[in-house]
Amino acid sequence: MNKNDFVVGVLTYIACLREKRCYSTAKSYQDALNSFKRFCGLEEIPYVYINKDTLVRYQSWLLAKGCSRNTVSTISVEKNCALAFSPLIKIPYVCGC
Numbered sequence: 001m002n003k004n005d006f007v008v009g010v011l012t013y014i015a016c017l018r019e020k021r022c023y024s025t026a027k028s029y030q031d032a033l034n035s036f037k038r039f040c041g042l043e044e045i046p047y048v049y050i051n052k053d054t055l056v057r058y059q060s061w062l063l064a065k066g067c068s069r070n071t072v073s074t075i076s077v078e079k080n081c082a083l084a085f086s087p088l089i090k091i092p093y094v095c096g097c
Contacts, residue, residue: 006045
């Protein structure tokens with residue numbers, strides 16, 4: 001398990017959500033993660049790979065696939081929350097629904 005991997009961070013957050021019985025929220029995060037992994041074509045995504053350019057391209061990719069702006073916005077918020085688990089960020093993040 002690589003602590004510098006975005007996927008590991010998101011899966012950690014999903015596990016936390018499930019512990020708190022936030023099953024619907026956990027499923028939304030899992031769906032967003034699966035989508036981002038398809039976009040990247042990777043199973044492991046280093047935190048350093050995720051930058052403004054990558055996220056802008058991902059949003060464009062979602063829109064081109066026919067996702068609504070609301071869906072794209074929701075997925076972006078989920079990505080921002082998951083990024084809080086990055087070892088590069090020193091602020092502790094609290095899991096919640």
